[in-house]
Amino acid sequence: MRLFALRDYRHLFAAQVIALFGTGLTTVALGLLAYDLAGPRAGLVLGTALTIKMVMYVVIAPLAAAYVDRLPRRTFLVLLDVVRGAVVLALPLITEVWHVYVLIGLMQAASAAFTPTFQAVIPDIVTDRSAYTRALSASQVASTMESLLSPVLAAVALAFMSFDLLFLGTSAGFLLSAALVLSARVPQARPSAETRAWDRATAGIRTFLRTPRLRGVMALNLVVAAAGSIVVVNTVTHVRTGLGGSQSDVAWMLAASGGGTLLAALALPRVLGRVSARTVMMTGAAVLVGGTTAAVTLLTAGLLTWAGTAVVWSAIGVGMALVITPTGGVLRGSVAPEAVPGAFAAQFSLSHLAWLITYPVAGWLGTEAGFAPAWSTLALLAGAGAVAALLLWPRHEGREAVTAPVSPALTAPRTDRSTLTEAA
Structure with missing residues (x-):
């Protein structure tokens, strides 16, 4: 079955992609808004806003x-898109920091509800099993490409407009996403008992807890979040205050990390055909630990210049790709076919739980105590996660060969051996 020949799926997938990019661009613009409101304390504001986001996603x-x-x-789904569009439209009008927290809480509550609802609709539209697996893959690839391209698109846009106009564009994107959902036929679900529904929602987490390799993935989530928080939360303050850069420079530095991720993602399909997913992911964890350690070392020595920052940020991007890209294949290789959606839902929640731990460290500790103590703490967390992953994921559990697509062109019928790629 050709996946994108299904009109309803095609429209829903387009809606998801547009909403993902809207969220990504909003994150970049939010960092600049935080700097406008709080100056050098922007990390505190952004860290709090992103912590609120993670709480919403986890709960x-x-x-x-x-x-x-x-x-x-x-x-x-339409209501959630409309809510997000309205919130983004209101963001450039606010004048107080607490307004950011309220609006971000509302927006991220809508985003947190959108993803599982979208995932629940797909099997009712894509009824062929192999096509459904490719639909999951396409959704995951879209998440990855958003994290790579959003900073680049924001950098280009900010060369021609202020960030408040960027909010306006993303608001229009959410409304377009809502229109695409309206144009699709979405079957109503058959209701189930409350207990069974909750059991279904938590089944994936129980699977993670009893499967060695998935416990390793849980630990690697912490490594990714610890390193990624430095980039996501502290880039705006470091570039604007530490390096004296512009709004566009902030986006380009974020794009340096995304570029590292993209390069690694392009190289991985050949590697994953010959090397176990465990080896690749542990290598990525080592790169992330090295990247966070380098950030602390260069900062302390006063050498975290434009070039040094770009190199470290790019290395962190590479490490994140090495860990995240094979994750989908590991999940699918660890559970029965009927349990795949639950496993991905569990990874969605557990990965965001890791970010919930690290965002406050980067934002709050980074503002109150300085980058050096915050980044040192995050480097320790990354190291602890890497060691835990090595211990929790036995070497003999990682011998399966995994291949991974880096393009959402997943429509050709084939034996399903591909993995999903992901980002935040």
């Missing part, structure tokens, strides 16, 4: 997954 996403079968799903 609301499982609840939405448990009870989405009781809702009119198309109407619900």
Whole structure:
């Protein structure tokens, strides 16, 4: 079955991609807004806003997954897009920091509910099993490409406009996403008992806890979050205050990390055909630990210049790709076919839980105590996660060969051996 020949899936996938890029561009613009409101304390504001985001994802996403079968799903998805579009439209109008927290909480609650609802709709539209697996892959690739391209698109846009106009564009994107959802036929779900719904939502987490390689993936989530938080939270303050850069420079430095991820993602398909996913992911963890350690060392020595920052940020991007890209294949190789959606839902929640731990360190500690103590703490967390992954994921568990696509062109019928790629 040709996946993108299905009109309803094609429209829903386009809606998801547009919403993903809207969220990514909003994150870049939010960092600049935080700097406008708080100056050098922007890291504190951004760290708090992103912590609120993670709380919403960790708490609301499982609840939405448990009870989405009781809702009119198309109407619900449209409502979530409209809410996000309205919030983004209001962001450039605010004048107080606490307004950011309220609006971001509302927006991320909508985003946290959108993903599991979208995932629950797909199997009702894509009924062929192999096509459904490719649909999961396409969704995951879209998440990866958003994390890579959003900073680049933001940098280009900021060369011609202020960040408040960037908010306006992303708001229009969410409304376009809502229109695409409206144009698709979304079947109503058959309601199930509350207990069974909750059991279904938590089944993936129970699988993670009892499967050695998935426990290793949980530990690697912490490594990715520890290193990634330095880039996501502290780039705006470091570039604007530490390096004296412009708004566009912030986006380009974020793009340096995304470029590292892209280069690694392009190289990985050949590597994963010959090397185990465990080896690749542990190598990525080592790169991330090295990247965070280098950031602390260069900062302390006063050598974290434009060039030094770009190199370290790019290395962190490479490490994140090495860990994240094979994750989908590891998940699919660890559970029965019918349990794949639950495993991906669990990874969604557990990965965001790791970011919930690291965002406050980067934002709050980085503002109150300085980058050196914050980044040192994050480097220790990354190291602890890497060691835990080595211990939790036995070497003999990682011998499966995995291949990974780096393009969402997944429509050709084939034996399903591909993995998913992911980002945040």
